[in-house]
Amino acid sequence: MLKVEEHSPVTFSADLISRFDEIVSRYPQGKQKSALLPVLHLVQAEYGWLSTQAMDKVAEYLFIQPIEVYEVASFYTMYFLKPQGKFMLEVCRTGPCCLVGAEKILNHLENKLGVKEGEVTPDGLFSFRGVECLAACGYGPVLQIGPEYTFYENLTTESVDQLIEDLKNKS
């Protein structure tokens, strides 16, 4: 995953642009703004987060004002406006998952990773946060990891430990 600093210039690759083009083709002429959410997902998958530079480039590409991008990126919870760990573990913290132990998983992650919710581990690998209902209540506790949004169900403290080991080995 490519990391960019807040002020480093952003240039979208030809491959990324062609994927943007395909998305824009799904909407009627002149309605290219509809591509904003899917395009922001692609940009975040590429860079790990949405820098102001990246959002300005998106605005330029879609022929809209930068503010139209910022207001969307700040409204939806999936978009990160600052850099995160390479693996962002998002644990569902809503009612049904809490009935089956989600709070225990969140506490365990805080102890295991040694950082607070929203912070990044010193090696840059991990962040975690509680998120609202992920629509998997029957398989709780659950967590997801972007940008693929791989899903892990029926979590236990042991399965979380194993997952963290696997991710460390993968990186």
Add this chain to the structure above:
Amino acid sequence: MSRKLLLEHINVPGIAGLDVYRQKGGYRAVEKALKTLTPDEVVEEVKKSGLRGRGGAGFPTGMKWSFLAKPEGVARYLVCNADESEPGTFKDRYLMTHIPHALIEGMIVSSYALGANASYIYVRGEMMPQIRILERAIAEAKAAGFLGNNILGTGYNLELYVQPGGGAYICGEETALLESLEGKRGNPRIKPPFPAIAGLYGCPTVVNNVESIAATVPIINDGGEEYAKIGIGRSTGTKLISASGNLVRPGVYEIELGLPVEEFIYSDEYCGGIANGKRLKATVAGGSSVPILPANLSLKLANGEPRLMSYESLAEGGFATGTMLGSGGFIAFDEDQCIVRNTWNFSRFYHHESCGQCSPCREGTGWLEKVLHRLEYGHGKMSDIDLLVDVAKKIEGNTICPLGDAAAWPVGSAIRHFRDEFEWHVKEPVKSQSVNYGLADYAKPIEKVAEVKTGE
């Protein structure tokens, strides 16, 4: 075994692929609708079926379709609401993961009925794996001639696209969803105009839930009248129920509407009872937004009759003693669960998800969360309980969209039925931090009651 219409073939290996899906009778509804029925006849079948919106509101689907404006030369749109985010609800995820062609087939039939030539499936952004599954299914359907230009030689054209959301519960509200699909913040629109008149890009639009759209397939295959024979009264057909919480076998179940709640919880065909040999304390029958009921009122009506899984029976008694079927997100609480904590958790959810447009919701949900937090953590006052009721009442009905109501109802109902437990948190600020209130009288059997006070 009750009848299965949507999940009949769910366990067939390879059913997520087009070939196996077709071997099991898939895409017959497309052939039948496009080759033998006019669009209006398809609408008529759906009307006859009595199908009611499966996303939560329960509005008759056929009627919703018949409101669609059809001005000459203006595009019409069908948008599928797959922004499944209501706590307790995960049926659409299940359907899209395991049998995506059921949704694609329903989208083709429904788009044809409405005269749409471009339709969108708006899927919540976190469901990226499901988005990939749907895109694969669409490519397969297109290669087989069920999508694109001149479908099956009938002259009907349809393109189907999947749109990811960005992680906002509010986008499940249909006008917020349309705003989001237009690339904006998910702020619900003021109605009227309704989407049927001015929806996506200002054009006439129908927004339907995943399950409603998938249900049009059996309706077209078997006929609306056949579908209407299943179920009970005005609750026709089958319904996907997402069961979660402290159950032996949580998961997604297809039930015939009218199944007794008790059978759903305890029978081995469904949830198999309460996990770890515990006793049932409470249920939320239709997703976090609907009123919570104590165990006794979950299983029985106030007059002692069994409560059924149907729109009418769950709502029997109004909010005084009833609840709603909602999205079918069935959450079971065992005797060790704290109702105050759960209510605080739900209020945090609604506060987090409020779009901020209307002050009663933006500010009120914050108040609910804050006051419930101090009650849960032993800093509450007795007057806080009435304060919560007051705040909830001031949100309810005073907002552009139903998120305000959805935030108010769980709080109002929790206090209505579990007031003792809230008061106990105030009286026992230390003890309540380490011990739970327990089952108390919440499962006490209901005897036949002579007179029941309804409505509120």
